[in-house]
Amino acid sequence: MSNSPIDGNYHDRLRQEGEIWGKVAEAMAAQDAPDWQVQRQALHNLIVHARHVDAMLEAVQPGMQALDLGCGAGELTVALARRGAHVLGIDISARALEVARGYYASVQSQLVGTASYEQADLNTLSLPTARYDRIVIKGALHHLVDLPHLVGQMRQALRPDGLLWVQDSHGDESRAGVLMASVLMFVLPTHVSYGDKVRGLLRFGLRAPSRIKLSMEAEGLSPFEGAGRDQDWLALIQQAFDVIDLERGGTVTGYLAHQLRLPRSLALPLLRLIYGLERLLLRLGLLRSSGVVLLARSRPRELVEAQSVTS
Numbered sequence: 001m002s003n004s005p006i007d008g009n010y011h012d013r014l015r016q017e018g019e020i021w022g023k024v025a026e027a028m029a030a031q032d033a034p035d036w037q038v039q040r041q042a043l044h045n046l047i048v049h050a051r052h053v054d055a056m057l058e059a060v061q062p063g064m065q066a067l068d069l070g071c072g073a074g075e076l077t078v079a080l081a082r083r084g085a086h087v088l089g090i091d092i093s094a095r096a097l098e099v100a101r102g103y104y105a106s107v108q109s110q111l112v113g114t115a116s117y118e119q120a121d122l123n124t125l126s127l128p129t130a131r132y133d134r135i136v137i138k139g140a141l142h143h144l145v146d147l148p149h150l151v152g153q154m155r156q157a158l159r160p161d162g163l164l165w166v167q168d169s170h171g172d173e174s175r176a177g178v179l180m181a182s183v184l185m186f187v188l189p190t191h192v193s194y195g196d197k198v199r200g201l202l203r204f205g206l207r208a209p210s211r212i213k214l215s216m217e218a219e220g221l222s223p224f225e226g227a228g229r230d231q232d233w234l235a236l237i238q239q240a241f242d243v244i245d246l247e248r249g250g251t252v253t254g255y256l257a258h259q260l261r262l263p264r265s266l267a268l269p270l271l272r273l274i275y276g277l278e279r280l281l282l283r284l285g286l287l288r289s290s291g292v293v294l295l296a297r298s299r300p301r302e303l304v305e306a307q308s309v310t311s
């Protein structure tokens with residue numbers, strides 16, 4: 001019996017995955033340019049992600065070689081090229097890559113670095129040895145079925161002084177976090193009307209928070225949503241790299257930022273307040289968040305080998 005996580009209908013599901021994310025990329029680009037410079041202004045990015053992405057980008061020097069894995073419409077690929085890096089964006093979605101290439105062509109002359117794009121499956125990808133100064137992967141790990149393979153490839157491809165930057169969801173949202181999101185969703189003006197909220201509460205009662213949990217955790221209708229859950233990507237990364245910074249949080253605020261129906265001038269301070277509260281509860285150990293952002297360094301080969309022998 002094969003132990004491969006790639007089963008019989010894998011290729012059909014992967015095709016669906018590419019189509020779904022292609023539609024997401026097209027819809028996003030139809031609204032705003034697929035460029036971190038523009039996407040940074042979205043409420044959830046501004047409040048939850050901007051600090052981390054900006055810090056990652058600031059440490060990129062002209063001439064560096066970078067890899068953006070699961071690049072989608074390429075918002076980070078272009079941002080890295082804007083910093084002067086030569087970036088390869090890889091994704092399974094041909095449609096998303098078409099969007100990314102189209103946008104890159106429209107801004108290419110303003111960029112110091114360069115971008116190129118390639119369609120490939122991260123579960124089976126082969127990367128060159130010690131080639132990249134930066135590897136970034138945002139929102140893609142939890143869609144993968146062969147995480148040990150990709151983590152091994154990333155380790156091989158990162159230069160000894162290179163950095164890996166990851167942003168993704170890991171594990172479950174805590175009950176307290178879901179409850180906090182549910183209460184805030186109920187009392188604040190959102191895209192769901194108050195009438196529908198009351199009807200939902202009467203209909204689902206105590207199951208209402210678990211419905212919120214599902215929508216907090218689901219990103220689109222990906223056939224691979226949560227596929228790698230049992231492979232614990234964070235443990236694999238901690239084993240293969242030296243994690244130098246790791247922060248959890250922002251899931252409750254990020255979710256609300258997508259749902260709130262308030263003018264930006266009110267939404268921004270309110271979300272900042274909620275984010276502050278969420279971080280405080282995390283620090284006090286009263287919440288556990290599934291949102292993770294981390295920065296890691298290559299680990300000397302001897303250490304990785306020693307650890308895999310002892311574990």
Ligand SMILES: C[S@@+](CC[C@H](N)C(=O)[O-])C[C@H]1O[C@@H](n2cnc3c(N)ncnc32)[C@H](O)[C@@H]1O
Pocket residue numbers: 017018021022069070071072073074075090091092093096120121122123137138139140143144219224
């Ligand atoms: C949540 S989106 C993130 C996109 C982009 N990194 C961003 O932050 O805007 C996940 C991306 O991973 C890609 N993806 C999912 N499974 C993949 C696989 N097996 N190989 C390559 N890309 C994959 C999807 O096509 C999609 O573009």
